[in-house]
Amino acid sequence: MTRRNQAVFSLVFAVLAALLATSCSRSIAVTVIVPKPTAFGAAIVESSGGKQSAQTGSLLPQPVVVQVNDEQGTAVAGALVEFSAAPGVVFDPANALTDSSGQVTTNVSLGGMAGRYQLVASTTDKSHKKIELKIEEIALGYQQALGRHLNDQYCERCHNLESTVERVSNYDNLEVKPHPFTEGDTLNKISDADLTAIISHGGPALGKSALMPAWGNTLSKSDIQALISYIRAISDPPSRSAGPVYAKN
Numbered sequence: 001m002t003r004r005n006q007a008v009f010s011l012v013f014a015v016l017a018a019l020l021a022t023s024c025s026r027s028i029a030v031t032v033i034v035p036k037p038t039a040f041g042a043a044i045v046e047s048s049g050g051k052q053s054a055q056t057g058s059l060l061p062q063p064v065v066v067q068v069n070d071e072q073g074t075a076v077a078g079a080l081v082e083f084s085a086a087p088g089v090v091f092d093p094a095n096a097l098t099d100s101s102g103q104v105t106t107n108v109s110l111g112g113m114a115g116r117y118q119l120v121a122s123t124t125d126k127s128h129k130k131i132e133l134k135i136e137e138i139a140l141g142y143q144q145a146l147g148r149h150l151n152d153q154y155c156e157r158c159h160n161l162e163s164t165v166e167r168v169s170n171y172d173n174l175e176v177k178p179h180p181f182t183e184g185d186t187l188n189k190i191s192d193a194d195l196t197a198i199i200s201h202g203g204p205a206l207g208k209s210a211l212m213p214a215w216g217n218t219l220s221k222s223d224i225q226a227l228i229s230y231i232r233a234i235s236d237p238p239s240r241s242a243g244p245v246y247a248k249n
């Protein structure tokens with residue numbers, strides 16, 4: 001390296017270091033008041049609330065519940081749990097100590113962009129090592145939220161495995177089992193054109209059971225479009241058109 005190059009190099013380095021220092025101090029400047037833990041766990045697990053969907057910017061229907069356990073898998077009370085995610089996601093509360101059953105419950109509002117949001121719940125073990133749990137939630141755009149509304153109205157009673165009173169008289173009685181729309185392994189293989197065909201004209205349009213009714217007279221083209229965008233948004237594993245994933249920077 002020539003002397004001149006060296007000088008340029010160290011100048012660039014100094015500028016980079018300065019930039020880095022200011023950006024770091026900026027993120028440290030955010031003061032978060034956190035309670036002091038009275039105990040430490042060895043693992044953090046999800047109790048409930050993952051893989052939900054809600055319209056962008058709105059509260060998830062169920063709270064997210066996580067649990068801190070020790071090495072033996074026994075719940076630990078008094079451990080600190082902190083939640084974080086991409087900007088725009090709001091946790092209420094954002095941190096808390098685990099209760100007597102080792103759990104922390106938080107209400108989550110997703111950000112304003114449609115897509116998947118990765119939430120992180122963390123705790124620290126005895127040696128102050130951070131232990132993280134990742135949870136994914138889905139924010140539905142306007143069209144997808146409309147699709148969900150139509151799904152609740154017309155499709156759920158046969159396509160949802162969850163136990164509801166209606167399910168007993170519908171899903172359980174169907175000889176050919178329809179798939180839940182979250183079942184990406186099946187749904188992702190069906191093209192948009194084929195989805196449009198089976199929803200409009202019923203099961204036989206794809207050589208499937210006639211127990212899948214035709215909806216072409218009940219639903220408009222844009223309704224069917226909305227249902228398809230909803231199906232694509234919630235599939236697990238994600239479809240190619242599932243949209244971006246927003247994670248903590």
Ligand code: HEC
Pocket residue numbers: 150151154155156157158159170174176177178179180186195198199203207208209210211212213215227
């Ligand atoms: C009366 C029960 C019933 C209702 C209501 C119903 N479906 Fe179905 N659907 C079925 C059955 C049964 C199948 C499986 C057909 C087969 O595999 O032969 C099916 C299959 C499908 C499939 C192909 C993937 C799969 O699950 O096998 C799609 C997509 C689908 N339905 C979409 C819809 C949409 C969208 C609605 C609401 C507008 C709806 N269905 C309402 C019974 C129903």
